Amino acid sequence: xxxxxxxxxxxxxxxxxxxxxxxxxxxxxxxxxxxxxxxxxxxxxxxxxxxxxxxxxxxxxxxxxxxxxxxxxxxxxxxxxxxxxxxxxxxxxxxxxxxxxxxxxxxxxxxxxxxxxxxxxxxxxxxxxxxxxxxxxxxxxxxxxxxxxxxxxxxxxxxxxxxxxxxxxxx
Numbered sequence: 725x726x727x728x729x730x731x732x733x734x735x736x737x738x739x740x741x742x743x744x745x746x747x748x749x750x751x752x753x754x755x756x757x758x759x760x761x762x763x764x765x766x767x768x769x770x771x772x773x774x775x776x777x778x779x780x781x782x783x784x785x786x787x788x789x790x791x792x793x794x795x796x797x798x799x800x801x802x803x804x805x806x807x808x809x810x811x812x813x814x815x816x817x818x819x820x821x822x823x824x825x826x827x828x829x830x831x832x833x834x835x836x837x838x839x840x841x842x843x844x845x846x847x848x849x850x851x852x853x854x855x856x857x858x859x860x861x862x863x864x865x866x867x868x869x870x871x872x873x874x875x876x877x878x879x880x881x882x883x884x885x886x887x888x889x890x891x892x893x894x895x
Contacts (some may be wrong), residue, residue, distance in 0.1 A: 730871025
């Protein structure tokens with residue numbers, strides 16, 4: 725069993741999703757949205773760091789997956805997003821958890837089937853894939869989507885390695 729924490733970083737709201745996975749089975753463990761507020765930016769970064777650190781200590785994930793920074797039209801927004809990512813990554817790495825990064829399009833592709841999916845489609849598919857009884861808040865759904873993307877990617881890589889090794893031995 726592998727526990728994965730997925731994080732969709734944001735300077736106002738950071739989505740977190742935690743799943744357990746074994747083979748191709750995925751089970752929901754926890755999700756939440758970290759509300760960072762409208763205060764000073766360094767205080768918001770501290771909120772992210774402290775909350776992620778507490779979640780990592782509480783749930784003990786083996787690996788973390790986080791969304792990469794996308795090229796925004798507003799450079800200042802991209803910098804803030806990068807700093808929010810950094811706070812989450814630092815909190816996770818401080819607890820000796822391995823970090824993996826995924827592009828937003830790859831996450832949507834893994835969960836919805838198309839890289840241009842909107843938030844409602846991601847939200848719906850996360851609820852469906854994890855068999856959740858009610859709708860998950862957007863940011864938390866995005867955090868779960870990041871974790872699901874990593875679980876799927878990890879499973880696919882293991883299958884490729886297993887197939888390549890067995891094929892190589894046949895020659």
